[in-house]
Amino acid sequence: MDNCIFCKIINGEIPSTTIFEDNDFKVILDVSPATDGHALILPKKHYKDLNELDKSCSEKLLTIASKIGNGLMDTLGYEGYNIVQNNGEAAGQTVFHFHMHVIGRKKNGESILTWTPHNQEAEIRTEIGNKLKEALTKNN
Ligand code: 5GP
Numbered sequence: 001m002d003n004c005i006f007c008k009i010i011n012g013e014i015p016s017t018t019i020f021e022d023n024d025f026k027v028i029l030d031v032s033p034a035t036d037g038h039a040l041i042l043p044k045k046h047y048k049d050l051n052e053l054d055k056s057c058s059e060k061l062l063t064i065a066s067k068i069g070n071g072l073m074d075t076l077g078y079e080g081y082n083i084v085q086n087n088g089e090a091a092g093q094t095v096f097h098f099h100m101h102v103i104g105r106k107k108n109g110e111s112i113l114t115w116t117p118h119n120q121e122a123e124i125r126t127e128i129g130n131k132l133k134e135a136l137t138k139n140n
């Protein structure tokens, strides 16, 4: 894809710190890391987001994610890691070449993912659940 910063990184036009590479993926360090070693898993093929990902790529993805997460824990002393994957501008996606963030975490470390839990009436949840169930069953 022309003008895709991650495609340019993958084909070597833009430098990156690469920590793992195979036929299908390149894993690089984020230039503005949430924590040290913050990694980005990039499929070599350009997919805009999760909805475009093909089966063979998605099948391999979590295996790579756990390999990278465990590598961060073993090497940099993390006690856990977050997988973050943004789809769409509203969800915070800024680079429209699918990628998965792997972010090492320590107990009592800086919080990186937060949301405000809201109280909700059970009936509203049931109503929303029914709507989703119906739509998801139809698309099955
Ligand atoms: P998103 O917000 O789309 O989920 O994440 C995009 C990520 O890519 C951000 O965390 C950002 O810091 C990182 N990023 C953007 N441009 C570059 C770049 O040129 N090189 C590297 N290594 N990371 C980048």
Ligand code: ZN
Pocket (backbone or CB within 6 Å): 001, 004, 005, 006, 007, 008, 045, 046, 047, 096, 097
């Ligand atoms: Zn791309």
